[in-house]
Each structure stands twice: as structure tokens, then as C-alpha cells.
Amino acid sequence: MTQIPIWAQLINLLAAVLLLLAFAMLAQRRVLTLINLFAAQGFALASSTAIVAFATHQPHLYWSVGLTLVLKVMLLPWLLHRLILKLDVKWDVEGLINIPTTMLLGIVLVVFAFNLALPISQLANTVTRATLGIAMASVMLAFLMMITRRKAIPQVIGFLAMENGLFFAATSATYGMPMVVELGIALDVLVAMLILGVFFFQIREQFDSLDLQHLEKLKE
Numbered sequence: 001m002t003q004i005p006i007w008a009q010l011i012n013l014l015a016a017v018l019l020l021l022a023f024a025m026l027a028q029r030r031v032l033t034l035i036n037l038f039a040a041q042g043f044a045l046a047s048s049t050a051i052v053a054f055a056t057h058q059p060h061l062y063w064s065v066g067l068t069l070v071l072k073v074m075l076l077p078w079l080l081h082r083l084i085l086k087l088d089v090k091w092d093v094e095g096l097i098n099i100p101t102t103m104l105l106g107i108v109l110v111v112f113a114f115n116l117a118l119p120i121s122q123l124a125n126t127v128t129r130a131t132l133g134i135a136m137a138s139v140m141l142a143f144l145m146m147i148t149r150r151k152a153i154p155q156v157i158g159f160l161a162m163e164n165g166l167f168f169a170a171t172s173a174t175y176g177m178p179m180v181v182e183l184g185i186a187l188d189v190l191v192a193m194l195i196l197g198v199f200f201f202q203i204r205e206q207f208d209s210l211d212l213q214h215l216e217k218l219k220e
Helices: 008-028 031-056 060-086 099-123 128-149 154-173 180-209 210-217
Strands: none
Touching: 008 031, 008 099, 008 128, 008 154, 031 060, 031 154, 060 154, 099 128, 128 154
16 A cells, blocks of 8 residues: 655645634634634645645745735734724624534535545646645635625635635646736735725725625615
């Protein structure tokens, strides 16, 4: 029986951590803890990418590691912390459905993601193709978090977590995206975060709440 290299075991371990963090974010009720979990997910993603870069001799991935650490581990969590302090957000995360039902839906999505990724991973020729199912599951869990939250900030964190899953999928399938594409996506995410910050303040000023259900009451 062929022994799995230690770096491959570390990648699989970090992929499992990434999936567990996605479930933790899905079940989390506190906004501050949700932001910290997002930062932890970014760190796990950067660590996994660094190991892939070292093991496969893909030097361009080190730029991706640095970009992930700066943007998703430090800058975006800091911006989110500043936003909730300025908005004086003290409420828990409110969901459209209860946590046990959400977790059951998450398990169903994980099973679906693994079955969906199986034929794709068999076609891939990368050493990380076994983690493609986890990457797709992370994307689907982040999307589930977006559609089951009532408040604006958890929905934005879900969008950012979905981008983490997509980046991990790209690393698993093709050893990452071209640097120009990664820089473009990073800039888009940063600009979107700044625009959404202004959007948060406008919602709070108009409705004295960040509950997006208030927007459904608008007419014309």
C-alpha cells in the first residue's frame, strides 16, 4: 500500500478544517464570532495554498498566499470589525430557519457536492483533486448561509466565504487561477466590501435596523 506523503496529509487535514469552519459559520449566532471564523477560514486556505505551492513547485501560488493573508485574514476582518463598532451592532445572527434544520440541509449539500465533484476530480490531474469535493461543499454551505440569514452583515460574510470556497476549488483543480485573475477578484471583493459598508449605513439610517426584510416593504 502506497504511503500518502506528509504534505498531502496536511492538505487533506486543512481541507477538513475548512469544511468544519464552514459548518461552524453556518451554525454561528454571534456576529463577532462569525467574523473570527471567517478569518480562521482564510488562514486555513492560505496555509493549504502554501503547502501546495511548496509540494508542487508552483511559485505563483506564494503570491496567492500573501494576498489571502493580507485581504482575508487581516484587512477584511478588520473592516468588518470597524463596521459593527460604528453601527453599534449588538444583536445575534438571525436565521430564517432554525439551526438544526440548517445543519441538516448543510449535510445534504455536502453529500450532493461530493457526488457532483467525483467525476470532475477523476478528470483532474492535480495532486489535490481529492479535496475538490470539500471545496464545492464549502461553496454550497456559504451559499446556504447567505440565503438563511436575515441580517446584511452575515449575508456579506457568506458571500466572502463563498469566494474562499471558489478559490480553494481552483487550487484543487488547477493549482490556482492566473495572477491577473486573482488580483482582479481581490480588488472586486475589496471594492464590494467598501460599497456594502456604505450600504449598511444607509439601511441603518433609513430603517434603524440591518434586517433586509425591511427592504421588502418598499414600494416603487
